[in-house]
Amino acid sequence: MRKSLPFLLMVAMLTTLGTASAEVKTTIGYLEKHVPPPPVLSNLDPIPEDDGLAGAKVGLADNATTGRFLKQTYDLTVQVSDNTDAFLNAARDMLQHTPYIVVNAPMDDLLKLADLPEAKDALLFNVGSADNRLRDEACRANLLHTLPSRSMLTDALAQFSVKKKWIVWVLLTGGHPGDLAYALSLENSARKFGIRILAKKIWEFDADMRRNAAQEVPLFTQNFGDHHLVVIADEPGDFGRYVAYNTWLPRPVAGTEGLVPSAWDRTVEQWGAAQLQSRFSEASERDMRPKDFAAWAAVRAIGEAVTRTNTSDVKIVRDYMFSEKFELAGFKGRPLTFRSWNGQLRQPIPITHPRALVAMAPMEGFLHERNEMDSLGIDQPESKCTAFEG
Amino acid sequence: MRTSLLLAAAISAVTLSSASADEIWVSNEKDDTVSVIDIETMEVTRTIEVGERPRGITFAIDHSVLYVCASDSDTVQVIDPDTGKILNELPSGEDPEQFVLHPDNRHLYIANEDDAITTVVDTQTRKVVAQIDVGIEPEGMAVSPDGKIAITTSETTNMAHWIDTSTQQLFANTLVDQRPRHAEFTHDGSELWVSSEIGGTITIFDVATQSEKAKLTFEIQGVHQDRVQPVGFEMTRNGKYVFVALGPSNHVAVVDQKTFEVLDYILVGRRVWHMAFNGDESLLFTTNGVSGDVTVIDVEELAAVKSIKVGRFPWGAAYRPTN
Numbered sequence A: 001m002r003k004s005l006p007f008l009l010m011v012a013m014l015t016t017l018g019t020a021s022a023e024v025k026t027t028i029g030y031l032e033k034h035v036p037p038p039p040v041l042s043n044l045d046p047i048p049e050d051d052g053l054a055g056a057k058v059g060l061a062d063n064a065t066t067g068r069f070l071k072q073t074y075d076l077t078v079q080v081s082d083n084t085d086a087f088l089n090a091a092r093d094m095l096q097h098t099p100y101i102v103v104n105a106p107m108d109d110l111l112k113l114a115d116l117p118e119a120k121d122a123l124l125f126n127v128g129s130a131d132n133r134l135r136d137e138a139c140r141a142n143l144l145h146t147l148p149s150r151s152m153l154t155d156a157l158a159q160f161s162v163k164k165k166w167i168v169w170v171l172l173t174g175g176h177p178g179d180l181a182y183a184l185s186l187e188n189s190a191r192k193f194g195i196r197i198l199a200k201k202i203w204e205f206d207a208d209m210r211r212n213a214a215q216e217v218p219l220f221t222q223n224f225g226d227h228h229l230v231v232i233a234d235e236p237g238d239f240g241r242y243v244a245y246n247t248w249l250p251r252p253v254a255g256t257e258g259l260v261p262s263a264w265d266r267t268v269e270q271w272g273a274a275q276l277q278s279r280f281s282e283a284s285e286r287d288m289r290p291k292d293f294a295a296w297a298a299v300r301a302i303g304e305a306v307t308r309t310n311t312s313d314v315k316i317v318r319d320y321m322f323s324e325k326f327e328l329a330g331f332k333g334r335p336l337t338f339r340s341w342n343g344q345l346r347q348p349i350p351i352t353h354p355r356a357l358v359a360m361a362p363m364e365g366f367l368h369e370r371n372e373m374d375s376l377g378i379d380q381p382e383s384k385c386t387a388f389e390g
Numbered sequence B: 001m002r003t004s005l006l007l008a009a010a011i012s013a014v015t016l017s018s019a020s021a022d023e024i025w026v027s028n029e030k031d032d033t034v035s036v037i038d039i040e041t042m043e044v045t046r047t048i049e050v051g052e053r054p055r056g057i058t059f060a061i062d063h064s065v066l067y068v069c070a071s072d073s074d075t076v077q078v079i080d081p082d083t084g085k086i087l088n089e090l091p092s093g094e095d096p097e098q099f100v101l102h103p104d105n106r107h108l109y110i111a112n113e114d115d116a117i118t119t120v121v122d123t124q125t126r127k128v129v130a131q132i133d134v135g136i137e138p139e140g141m142a143v144s145p146d147g148k149i150a151i152t153t154s155e156t157t158n159m160a161h162w163i164d165t166s167t168q169q170l171f172a173n174t175l176v177d178q179r180p181r182h183a184e185f186t187h188d189g190s191e192l193w194v195s196s197e198i199g200g201t202i203t204i205f206d207v208a209t210q211s212e213k214a215k216l217t218f219e220i221q222g223v224h225q226d227r228v229q230p231v232g233f234e235m236t237r238n239g240k241y242v243f244v245a246l247g248p249s250n251h252v253a254v255v256d257q258k259t260f261e262v263l264d265y266i267l268v269g270r271r272v273w274h275m276a277f278n279g280d281e282s283l284l285f286t287t288n289g290v291s292g293d294v295t296v297i298d299v300e301e302l303a304a305v306k307s308i309k310v311g312r313f314p315w316g317a318a319y320r321p322t323n
Helices: A053-067 A084-095 A107-114 A150-164 A177-193 A209-220 A273-284 A290-309 A314-321 B002-017
Strands: A007-009 A024-033 A072-081 A100-104 A123-126 A143-145 A168-173 A196-202 A229-233 A253-255 A349-353 A356-361 B023-028 B033-038 B043-049 B054-059 B066-070 B075-079 B086-091 B096-101 B107-112 B117-122 B127-133 B138-143 B149-154 B159-164 B169-175 B180-185 B191-196 B201-206 B211-217 B233-235 B241-245 B251-256 B262-267 B272-277 B283-288 B293-298 B303-309 B314-320
Touching: A024 A053, A024 A084, A024 A290, A053 A072, A053 A273, A053 A290, A072 A084, A072 A290, A084 A100, A084 A107, A100 A107, A100 A290, A107 A123, A123 A290, A123 A314, A150 A177, A150 A253, A150 A349, A150 A356, A168 A177, A177 A196, A177 A229, A273 A290, A290 A314, B023 B054, B023 B066, B023 B283, B033 B054, B043 B303, B054 B096, B066 B096, B075 B096, B086 B117, B096 B138, B107 B138, B107 B149, B117 B138, B138 B191, B149 B180, B149 B191, B159 B180, B180 B233, B191 B233, B233 B272, B241 B272, B241 B283, B251 B272, B262 B303, B283 B314, B293 B314
Parallel strands: A024 A072, A024 A100, A100 A123, A123 A143, A168 A196, A168 A229, A229 A253, B054 B314, B138 B180, B272 B314
Antiparallel strands: A007 A072, A349 A356, B023 B033, B023 B314, B033 B043, B054 B066, B066 B075, B075 B086, B096 B107, B107 B117, B117 B127, B138 B149, B149 B159, B159 B169, B180 B191, B191 B201, B201 B211, B233 B241, B241 B251, B251 B262, B272 B283, B283 B293, B293 B303
């Protein structure tokens, strides 16, 4: 377990070539507000302590390899805190050294950081919160998002459902705030893509489902009318794992369990992804997870912009990131770019089951006037984000 | 019935008598095999078992042996094309993906995709001569016609790395667009072409100065731009055409080698990857990874004339004359 005192960890990753001849040096901060995961019924899948950070490290190594051919060096400064005050203090300290900070923190802490006077000209990358509001009414001009929003994930699942003609859902949700937000996002996506949600039930059992899921789940799902798909909103991974194969009707399970839309999964191996997966697992001794991917993409986006502009000047880098020239090869088959109206990284969403990739959204046929990837998540016309205007 | 049998017998007799028909050899990435296509009958005549995940495939200049990158076996296999037997294995470094044979017919330059290294192997002594640090995920390999320059492209670093083959040292690193996949020198050695899969471009360099000379883009009506992904390509010796595989757009572009103008797009199989010409360059054989087949293009007509089923995920192709 993580030590409870706020601690400071400085990781200086030197590039292979000496730094003496460096012309462009870029420091990237990785700032985490650690939130202990809520207790869950099964301990089969603990969340790794370096979830996110491990991706940033691989991204940094990728940047450094490119940089050594261009006399550009990169280093990573890491600070992890377990309370908001320590988090903000660490942020202030870090902002004195670099404007580029990859942040793995809940929404409230993220907004406090973005609103610090010291962060005004910084470029912050959200890799920890999928909250839709951060890309909408709570957006900030200095805050980009490489982690997909919940709405991107649930839109991806809805597109897949429509493609399969699984257009009647029943929704099971936990009571955790993340569960409720995910459930709301599922409901919005269902509305957006013409899916009917026949029934919605909140999972309120506190029994240990390892012993009685077989008895409880059939009864819990018995009164639903006929439906095509059971969608589950259970972000901490508490009860969801006990639903599949125990439902009253034989129906597939999707959402946070079963068929899962995510930023990244170990089953993604096309589009050269096998190489990123093996680089990651070699460096981290585990599989790459969504936050790892988001942190990798954030560090690589900085690296890509510095490589192409040959400067670490934050204003030039930011302008380049939002220009038409910027594109990031993110191992998902399409170039990734930032949405100019809310700072979200456009990206395909893999839809996977534990053993294989099932589909990659946007699904074929879901067209968009600008970019098919903008059929996922909050689009410009309905966006309430104004921070990026002007 | 009898007549058709006789006819069939006659045809097979013809086939047998021309057992020396030229061949196209195709590596099947997910089957651990190589399919041998008879160019005359346009059929697979042999399927040869090789190491794990075969990708890069090329013949010695005299076609006496075949080299295959068995990526997951971490070796380059040397195969007798007559018998299909594996003669020996070369130390290749880890995860060899693509390679190119130096005009000296002796040194292989191999991209080690997982290791950010280019390995140079002497095929005679079977020893590693040099290992050169390059960018992340090296893939595309080329060597200049005079043998003085070797090129490695790195997919995540997005560069063409220029190697001086006399010193085995890098002397230039040039940025290209996202995910460079393949590199080729023009036959006169004056230009280097590099395809960028995700960037959707081909960058053309002036070799003398290593400076960018032109950049090609591709546009296919009815296909989303993101799916137009240039990967493998080949140039005709007569200086006329460059054929560019455009991956998941399922098309091959025909480019004028001189004016850089895109002349045409030819519909082929799914996820077209690499290609090889026959001896007189009248036919072009493209590997189509997803559909598991090879499309034959008539170079004169610029039209697809046949598709040939091979193994799973055909990757590379190489031509073998047999007489």
